Amino acid sequence: MKDSILTHSPWTLITMITFFVGSQLAPSSKKSDQSLMGQGTGVNAVRVKNYQLLNAPRSSKMKSSGTALAQGSAEDFRPKGLAGRSRSNPSSAKSGDASDFMNQKGPLNKKQLQDLVQLAVKSTNPIERRKAFDRLLEEMRSDTFTYEQAMTIRHAMHHGGADGEQWRTFDYAWGANDPASAVAEIDKIPEQYRRGFTSNMLPGLASVEPRTAIGIVESMEGEMRQQMTGRLLEGLADYDVGFATDYVFDMAESGDPNASQYMRRLAREVMETAGFEGGIEWAESLQEGALQAAALRSVANEYANNDPQAAAQWAEQFVGTEQNSRLFGEIVREWGNEEAASAWVESLEPSQGQRDALSAVYGHRGATSPEQALKEIQAMPQSADKDFALNGFISGLAHQDGEAAVAWAAEIDMPGMREAAMVRAAKQYYKQDRQATEEWFVASGLPSESWRQIVSSK
Numbered sequence: 219m220k221d222s223i224l225t226h227s228p229w230t231l232i233t234m235i236t237f238f239v240g241s242q243l244a245p246s247s248k249k250s251d252q253s254l255m256g257q258g259t260g261v262n263a264v265r266v267k268n269y270q271l272l273n274a275p276r277s278s279k280m281k282s283s284g285t286a287l288a289q290g291s292a293e294d295f296r297p298k299g300l301a302g303r304s305r306s307n308p309s310s311a312k313s314g315d316a317s318d319f320m321n322q323k324g325p326l327n328k329k330q331l332q333d334l335v336q337l338a339v340k341s342t343n344p345i346e347r348r349k350a351f352d353r354l355l356e357e358m359r360s361d362t363f364t365y366e367q368a369m370t371i372r373h374a375m376h377h378g379g380a381d382g383e384q385w386r387t388f389d390y391a392w393g394a395n396d397p398a399s400a401v402a403e404i405d406k407i408p409e410q411y412r413r414g415f416t417s418n419m420l421p422g423l424a425s426v427e428p429r430t431a432i433g434i435v436e437s438m439e440g441e442m443r444q445q446m447t448g449r450l451l452e453g454l455a456d457y458d459v460g461f462a463t464d465y466v467f468d469m470a471e472s473g474d475p476n477a478s479q480y481m482r483r484l485a486r487e488v489m490e491t492a493g494f495e496g497g498i499e500w501a502e503s504l505q506e507g508a509l510q511a512a513a514l515r516s517v518a519n520e521y522a523n524n525d526p527q528a529a530a531q532w533a534e535q536f537v538g539t540e541q542n543s544r545l546f547g548e549i550v551r552e553w554g555n556e557e558a559a560s561a562w563v564e565s566l567e568p569s570q571g572q573r574d575a576l577s578a579v580y581g582h583r584g585a586t587s588p589e590q591a592l593k594e595i596q597a598m599p600q601s602a603d604k605d606f607a608l609n610g611f612i613s614g615l616a617h618q619d620g621e622a623a624v625a626w627a628a629e630i631d632m633p634g635m636r637e638a639a640m641v642r643a644a645k646q647y648y649k650q651d652r653q654a655t656e657e658w659f660v661a662s663g664l665p666s667e668s669w670r671q672i673v674s675s676k
Contacts, residue, residue: 325362328370335374338384351384358388358395365399368392386418393422393453397430404434413442417449424453428461444476448483455487459500462487470509478512485516494521498532511541518545522552530562536571543570550578556586573603577610584614592626605630612643620647624658640664644672 326334337350354371357363375384393400400419407415416434424431431453435446454462462484470477489497494517501517504510514536521529529549536542546566553559560579566572583591591611598604608630616623623643630636640662648655659669 325360326357326367328367331357331367331370332374335371335378335380339375339378339380351387355387355391358391363396365396368396368399368403385414389415389418390422393419393424394426395422397423397427401430401434417446420446420449421453421456424450425456428454428457432465447476447480451480451484452487455484455491459488459492463500463504467505467509478508481509481512482516485513486520489517489520494524507541511544514542515545515548518548519552522549526553526555526558533571534566537567537569538571540570543574546571546575547578550575551581556582573606576603577606577613579610580607581610581614584611585617586614588615588618600631602632605632605635609635609639612639616643616646620644620650621654621658623647624662628662637664637668641668641671644668645674648672 331354334350334354338347338354341347341350357367371388375388380388389400392403400423404412404416404419420431420434423434431450435443435450438446451462451466454465466477466481466484469480474480485497485501488500492500497517497520501510501513504513518529518533521532526549529552533545533549536545546563550559550563553562556579559575559582563572563575563579566575580591580595583594588611591614595604595607595611598607608626612623612627615626620643624640624647627636627639627643630639641664644655644659644662647658655672659672
């Protein structure tokens with residue numbers, strides 16, 4: 219037996235040694251596995267914390283991590299939708315293609331223009347949309363821009379569903395950068411789009427070729443010409459404010475009945491580009507008369523909408539000048555604080571301007587608190603002030619109660635003001651009850667031609 223033990227002891231020894239070595243190696247192997255797991259978890263943790271960076275468009279200056287794990291795991295950390303599926307970016311394919319030539323100098327081919335339009339219209343990233351559209355406008359400013367490129371962009375915008383602002387900007391840019399082909403397009407474009415295209419393109423054309431734009435508008439008639447004249451003035455103001463101003467004065471001298479309306483439109487354009495101070499300086503420099511009054515009214519309206527107290531202080535210089543009396547009402551109507559506006563009106567010296575402002579005050583009260591306003595007016599002694607208060611009151615009341623408005627309009631003493639107020643109130647009454655208005659008109663004492671004014675939509 220002793221021999222047997224001796225015979226097997228080498229094998230026993232080998233087995234024990236193997237067990238001992240294995241037991242020492244096992245922890246090392248386990249530690250190695252944990253280390254690998256820890257490394258992977260560490261990478262994932264970093265990505266979860268910074269997933270927005272992983273999903274951001276890659277800049278050409280951004281260095282690649284160089285690891286397959288970093289590249290392959292980006293999709294895993296894209297924000298999920300409510301259903302748990304990854305949100306897709308419809309513009310991702312086009313974005314990658316378009317970014318290659320976004321900063322490219324030189325002419326863009328048809329495919330590149332189409333891709334830029336797709337990006338400008340469809341991208342979910344507003345900055346990307348803006349950059350793509352700006353690149354299209356840059357292309358239009360180049361000396362190499364052609365009619366074919368313009369049509370490529372237009373067709374792509376039409377099929378892509380471009381919004382109204384993009385159409386206005388594109389058509390303006392076409393008129394400003396390629397006037398000849400833009401003008402020629404007026405006769406080529408389908409009739410259902412012609413008016414919109416002309417309206418959009420005309421200001422751009424007028425900003426570089428004012429005489430051509432004026433000729434186009436002056437060949438029009440009626441309501442179309444009136445609308446396009448307003449658009450023309452936008453472009454003429456971009457070309458030269460002095461030129462645009464002279465054009466409006468020329469229209470007035472030729473007897474255009476809408477000259478004052480056009481001057482108010484021009485005033486808004488001047489303020490948009492030069493600000494309130496520039497607009498005020500321009501309006502005050504105009505020749506005295508109806509057109510200056512129209513410009514100052516427009517300035518007062520915008521000024522009061524922005525800073526009513528400052529506008530009121532500015533307006534006080536016009537107290538006693540009858541041509542500018544209506545601008546006081548503009549300030550009151552835009553004030554937004556009835557108590558402050560009323561206090562300002564009461565502080566003014568008696569004048570035509572104060573009466574116009576008083577009319578505006580009671581116009582607001584007639585719409586918001588008619589019973590209280592009527593008590594205040596009835597307590598007034600018969601005077602011009604009372605007539606102006608009534609005149610404003612019925613304007614506010616008529617939208618709610620046309621029947622009562624026409625009745626109170628008849629109480630105004632001043633003949634011209636009374637008839638105008640009755641017609642103005644009757645226009646609202648007619649919208650509320652046509653038959654009753656017809657019956658009222660027969661007994662109103664108004665001349666027959668007033669009926670056409672009442673039933674007119676304007």
